[in-house]
Amino acid sequence: SAVISQKPSRDICQRGTSLTIQCQVDSQVTMMFWYRQQPGQSLTLIATANQGSEATYESGFVIDKFPISRPNLTFSTLTVSNMSPEDSSIYLCSVRGTATNYGYTFGSGTRLTVV
């Protein structure tokens, strides 16, 4: 399965600022997924990032708040903009498996605290 490197692993940010999270995959993948996991909660899909096109956002998430870049088939960034304490969460990137391994692989996550 793919290996995903995600950084930063954690950050503490001031409200009103922005943070960009990077996700690097060791193989080329068509789609990359960004998730949010709020404290004590399960994973919620924010958006799907396709190379060469705009990201597709889930209900409740907008591009102005969570702009995503996907410059190539191995890299993506998620920016959390104009942060408030409610944005304190773990943010994870993920890729889908191959034709012989259907499981999704996750990065280790970015633990964001907004103060």
Add this chain to the structure above:
Amino acid sequence: QKEVEQDPGPLSVPEGAIVSLNCTYSNSAFQYFMWYRQYSRKGPELLMYTYSSGNKEDGRFTAQVDKSSKYISLFIRDSQPSDSATYLCAPYSSASKIIFGSGTRLSIRP
């Protein structure tokens, strides 16, 4: 009704016990069924996946899917303290996005 329902726990059992973790789902189109394990402060790691109904065994872990009742289970035999984690079920189909259960927090007492 949520697409995936999972007992959040927490579940605490003594070391060596058999653990049963369960989920129900509502979408009959789901074909792939995965279980993820998430340790504290880590991302989820894929533990097991099955396709369609049936059982799949991997060491101390057995995943079971009953599509007729829309019920999926993960059994852990001879549980170890290192199995203490949150377990998330995650079904999906080729036409849908993956849906995660809310996770069951499991604690194995030495």
